[in-house]
Amino acid sequence: MAAIEPIGILELGVDDAQAGLVLSTEAGWNQNEADWRFFLSRGVVFGVRDGIRLVATAALLPYSAGNAWISMVLVTADFRRRGIATKLVDACLDVAKRRGLTTWLDATPAGTSVYGPLGFIPTLQLRRLRLTKPQEANATRQLSAGHLEVLVVRDASAMGFDRSTLLSEFAARSGSRVASDAQAMALIRDGRTARHIGPLLADRTDQALALIDAIISSETGPWLIDAVHAHDEFLNGLVRSGWNIERPFQRMRFGPATVSPAQLPFAVAGPEFG
Ligand SMILES: CC(C)(COP(=O)(O)OP(=O)(O)OC[C@H]1O[C@@H](n2cnc3c(N)ncnc32)[C@H](O)[C@@H]1OP(=O)(O)O)[C@@H](O)C(=O)NCCC(=O)NCCS
Secondary structure, eight states: OOOEETTTTTEEOOGHHHHHHHHHHHHHHHOOHHHHHHHHHHSSSEEETTTTEEEEEEEEEOOOOOEEEEEEEEGGGGOSSSSSSHHHHHHHHHHHHHHHHHHEEEEHHHHHHHHHTTTEEEEEEEEEEEEOSOOOOOOTTOOEEHHHHHHHHHHHHHHSOOHHHHHHHHHSTOOEEEETTTTTTEEEEEOOEEEEEEEEEOOOOOHHHHHHHHHHHHSSSEEEEEEEEOOOOOOOOOOTEEETTEEEEEEEESOOOOOOOSSSSSSSTTTOOO
C-alpha cells in the first residue's frame, strides 16, 4: 500500500472490506461486504487511517468508454470538517485525469457541498425510497427470470456505456436475480439492511410499476429503490403504493459529457454504482 502525501492518504486493498463496511454502516448505508469487495478489487479506493482505524474512504470505479463513478465518500463523525473528503475526492480525480476518465457521482445533500466547489456540475436527480411495510410473499404471483444479457444491453442504452462487469458480478451473487415482466426488467440484490431493486428498465411507467408490484409480491422485503426523479409518474405511483421517500441524490459530472443515453432508467443500480 503506497502512502500519498500530504495527509496520509493510502490506497486500500481487498483486506480493507470489513473496515470499509464499518464506515458505511456508521452512515446507515445499505452496502454489504460484497459491495466493498467489488470496489476494492475493481476500483481504486483511497483511505485515511488514524492508527490502525480506517476513518475515511473514497472510491473511483472505472467503467467503459472513458467513464468512471466516484462513491463511498465517507468520513467518520469525529474526523469531519477537516478537509479529508475533499482531499480523498481530489485523489480520485487525479487518477481519473491520468486515465482520461469523465467522473460521475450521485451525491447526498452533504456530499453536494463537497463536490460543487471541486467543479462537479449537477445533472439528473434521484430519490431513494424504502418500503418498510412488511409484504406477505404471494407464491401465486408469477415473475419470469430475465436474461442478464438483455439487461446488460438495456442498461448500456440507458447509461450510454457498458456495465457488463458490474451487472454480471451482481447477478452472480447468491440472493441476486434478474426479474422480468412484459417489457420491464430489473436486477434485485441483497444489501446490508434491505433488498435493492435496480437498475430497472422499462418502456413505460405502467410496466415499471407492474414489475415492482410483482417483485414485492414474490418475496419479503424490506426494499430500497433509487428512482430517477424525472419519472414523476413512477415516483408518485411508488408513493401511492406505500413507499417512503428517504432522501434525494444529485447526480453530478466532472469532465466533458461523453455519453448520450437513449432512454432514462426508471431506477438506477444505486448511488454508489450509478
Ligand atoms: C459528506 C462527508 C463525506 C464530508 O466529509 P468531510 O471530510 O467533513 O468534508 P470536508 O471537510 O472536505 O468538507 C469540505 C466542505 O464541504 C462542505 N461540507 C462538508 N460537510 C458538510 C455538511 N454536513 N453540511 C454542509 N456543508 C458541508 C463545507 O463547505 C466544507 O468546507 P468547510 O468545512 O471549510 O466549511 C461526511 O460528512 C460524511 O461522511 N457524511 C456521511 C456520508 C455522506 O453523506 N457522504 C457523501 C456521499 S455523496
